[in-house]
Amino acid sequence: MKVGNVESELDSSIGVRQGSCEGPVLFLFIMQAAMETMKWPVPKPEYCMRTNGVTMGERSERKRGASTFEFWLSLFADDCALFFNSRADLVIGASYLFNHLRKFGLLMHVGHGAVLSKTEAMFFPPPRVEYSAADTTCFNVLDSSGATAGFVDFTQDFRYLGSIVHCSLSSEADVDKRIKSATAAFGAQKRLHQQAA
DSSP, rough: OTTTEEOOOOOOOOOOOOOOOOOHHHHHHHHHHHHHHHHOSOOOEEEEEETTTTOOOOOOOOOEEEEEEEEEEEETTTTTEEOSHHHHHHEEEEEEEHHHHHHHHTOOOOOOTTBOEEEEOOHHHHOOOOOOSOOOOOEEOOOEEEEEEEEEOSSEEEEETTTEEETOSHHHHHHHHHEEEEEEEEHHHHHHHHHHO
């Protein structure tokens, strides 16, 4: 580890105690190291961005006047979102990620038997394609020996940092959830006032 110009070695074989202040920081370093050392087995998704910031309304496959960039990974604390071009890439990438994280002592939560997976997949349909047109059945994740380690389910909405991400990329599901939560909170407050009176 290098802090400023000082290099140090950490000799630890037991990790840190639950609740220790070093834990979250060390975890972030481990997650970053795991992601940076991956040799991704499938093509990374590419996105287009207009160099002058002006959108002309052209079809998405046209790249005239645009620059492309890769965006395949988003990390936040102990959460990780990965993006794939196709279901086939997702299935390959999920197994690769599962095995790569294990090298760092990290566990990707997959389903087993009747226990659902904490890791979920989401299909975002392109324009003019129905959600039902895609294969959104669960898929198996394979360990390094090729045996089934578990499965991952698809979901149409996912709660992330208190917000609802919906497969339509619309904010309606999130707005509806917030309205229901606010209504429930105001209803509870009214009942409390009535009981106190």
